Structure formats: structure tokens, C-alpha cells
Amino acid sequence: MVQEPILAYFSKKLELSYRLATPEEESKGIDGYLDEYAISIKRITYKDKIGLAEEKPAGDLIIYYDKDKESNIEIVEIESLTDKGKKLLERVGKLFGVTSLNDFY
Secondary structure, eight states: OOOOHHHHHHHHTTOOEEEEEEHHHHHTOOOOETTTTEEEEEEETHHHHHHTTTOOOOSEEEEEEETTTOOOOOEEEEEEEEEHHHHHHHHHEEEESSSSSSGGG
């Protein structure tokens, strides 16, 4: 399960609290929260499936990740789904010294 380490990482870096989603929230595609921001955490291969059978999950932000050969987690892309999510994404960008949100892609 990679959701908790990813949430914990961003929680620490952004100085926000985090929690994992309830089963009801998970059924909507939400994996957890950073303060009041609903977060979906998906492997990058999930993007290929969105157009085929699934809709984008609910939430404010999607964090896409991948794993290397040693099973280290790498954040590949971050996408905002709402205006609220855009605010958090801008905050993430400032934290990592990104001048354009497109630099995440």
C-alpha cells in the first residue's frame, strides 16, 4: 500500500495533517486527505485506463506515482481536478521550486 507513505510525505513537506480515506470515500476514488483536500493516489498506468473504462476519481488532486526496480516510489505527475485542488498544486509547486504547473508533467 503506497497511499499512506505518499500522504505522509506530502503532509510533512506541506505541514498539513493527513488521514486515509474511509471505505465509503474509497468507493468514490478518494484515497486520503491532506487537511480538507481529497486526494486520489494512482499508479501512472491508471491514466491509460481512464479513457477506456473508468472516469477520473473524485477529489481535489490526483497524485500519479510509479515504482522503480527497488520498489522506491517516484511521484510522476500531479493533476488538479478542482479549483481547490489547483490551490494545493500551486503550493506544491512552490515547495519544490516549480515555476509552472506544467513542470510537473
